[in-house]
Amino acid sequence: MNVWLLLICMGLVTYAIRLSLIVLIGRVNLPPIIQWALCLVPPAVLSAIIFPELLMPGGTLDLSFGNLRLLAGALAAAVAWRTRNVLLTIGVGMVALWVLQVVIPH
Amino acid sequence: MAVVNTNRLLRHSPRSEFIAGIRAELPILLGVVPFGMIYGVLAVGAGLTVGAAMAMSSIVFAGSAQFVGVQLIHAGAPGMVIVFTTFIVNLRHILYSASIAPFLARLNPRWKWLLAYLLTDEAYAVTITRYNQEAASPVKSAHRHWYLLGAGLAMWSTWQISTAAGIFLGAQVPSSWSLDFTIALTFIALAVPALRDRPSVAAALSAGIIAVLAFGMPYKLGLIVAAISGMAVGLWVEARQLSNGHRHEPGDSR
Numbered sequence: 001m002n003v004w005l006l007l008i009c010m011g012l013v014t015y016a017i018r019l020s021l022i023v024l025i026g027r028v029n030l031p032p033i034i035q036w037a038l039c040l041v042p043p044a045v046l047s048a049i050i051f052p053e054l055l056m057p058g059g060t061l062d063l064s065f066g067n068l069r070l071l072a073g074a075l076a077a078a079v080a081w082r083t084r085n086v087l088l089t090i091g092v093g094m095v096a097l098w099v100l101q102v103v104i105p106h
Numbered sequence: 107m108a109v110v111n112t113n114r115l116l117r118h119s120p121r122s123e124f125i126a127g128i129r130a131e132l133p134i135l136l137g138v139v140p141f142g143m144i145y146g147v148l149a150v151g152a153g154l155t156v157g158a159a160m161a162m163s164s165i166v167f168a169g170s171a172q173f174v175g176v177q178l179i180h181a182g183a184p185g186m187v188i189v190f191t192t193f194i195v196n197l198r199h200i201l202y203s204a205s206i207a208p209f210l211a212r213l214n215p216r217w218k219w220l221l222a223y224l225l226t227d228e229a230y231a232v233t234i235t236r237y238n239q240e241a242a243s244p245v246k247s248a249h250r251h252w253y254l255l256g257a258g259l260a261m262w263s264t265w266q267i268s269t270a271a272g273i274f275l276g277a278q279v280p281s282s283w284s285l286d287f288t289i290a291l292t293f294i295a296l297a298v299p300a301l302r303d304r305p306s307v308a309a310a311l312s313a314g315i316i317a318v319l320a321f322g323m324p325y326k327l328g329l330i331v332a333a334i335s336g337m338a339v340g341l342w343v344e345a346r347q348l349s350n351g352h353r354h355e356p357g358d359s360r
Contacts, residue, residue: 001185003158009185010175010192011165017196019222021203022210030204036305036344037337041198043310044336046297048329049174051314052321053290061318069287076291080298086137089295090144090288097287 068104072096118247127256130232135260138169138228139268144288145172146272147279151286152180156273163269167262168226170296171195173289174329183326194333202230206254209237213251221251224258226265232257304347309340 001009030038054073055061065071076093083089142163149159154176162172171192178188202225210218233254240247247253279285301307313336320328 006185006188007158007162007165009189010171013189013193014166014168014171014196015223017199018203018225019219020200022207022218022222033341037341038198038201040306040309040337040340041194042300043297043306044313044340045195045333046293047310047314048317048332048336050290050293050297051317055318056321073290073294076294077298080295084299086295087140090291093291094288097284
């Protein structure tokens with residue numbers, strides 16, 4: 001697909017979702033099951049991205065201590081859990097990866 | 107009584123609402139700037155042209171979806187898969203649309219179309235807080251849509267400028283810096299606070315494991331399959347808790 005056509009389709013999909021209920025209905029109560037399902041979107045989508053990034057950095061499963069991204073990512077997750085601070089999480093994870101890359105030969 | 111109300115209404119001018127919206131948005135923007143810059147760096151690193159990388163920020167205007175989109179473009183996923191993934195990643199905005207709709211019900215369509223475009227996580231967060239406070243007080247502002255406009259435009263311009271800065275920087279950063287790792291780190295920072303109860307943990311764990319198992323699926327469909335399966339598992343856990351008599355309010359786990 002042409003990248004510009006792709007961008008327009010991505011934009012239309014996003015806009016349609018944001019506009020949907022503002023225009024369609026003045027006051028609406030989504031059925032509880034839909035609300036629960038929507039609440040689960042962030043954890044499900046995000047970890048579906050995170051797990052392969054950390055567990056298979058080279059495209060294949062790597063659960064060894066040589067997997068620096070897994071180590072740095074686990075540390076970042078601990079920081080996120082304790083502080084809930086986005087910037088600190090990214091900072092600690094990034095620095096951890098750089099330090100590990102220097103310390104551990106790969 | 108009526109006099110008092112009129113006086114108070116007069117105090118809320120479009121201008122004052124607009125500025126209040128910008129002010130409320132400012133603290134959040136501190137976190138948005140690095141996020142936007144990281145997007146710009148990654149977009150260039152993924153092979154997007156400067157024009158396309160910028161256009162994504164203004165056409166799509168949705169942080170997480172842009173990160174995922176860039177990653178999928180880099181991986182060579184087909185357009186339909188990328189568009190469908192964008193749909194799933196942005197589904198949460200239906201909740202925003204639903205909860206803000208009653209406050210915008212009286213506006214003319216043009217206002218609704220404009221404000222819908224500006225309805226990002228960040229603008230929604232400050233606006234709904236304000237609207238809910240206002241709903242609890244006897245004083246109603248006739249210009250409250252200007253508040254969302256202020257917050258939304260502040261977010262919009264910050265996003266455009268910071269992603270442009272990232273795109274400019276992106277060309278200068280060598281790949282040995284492993285900056286692509288910031289995608290995973292950003293998502294970790296966003297995902298961990300979303301793990302509030304058993305259903306969300308179950309959804310996250312199963313989606314993650316299935317994503318690893320389904321990694322080899324054609325057209326990069328693994329992400330979608332994993333996300334939908336994870337949501338299904340989360341709902342199943344939710345249903346079991348309910349049948350065991352646990353109370354749970356929808357929206358708790360956002």
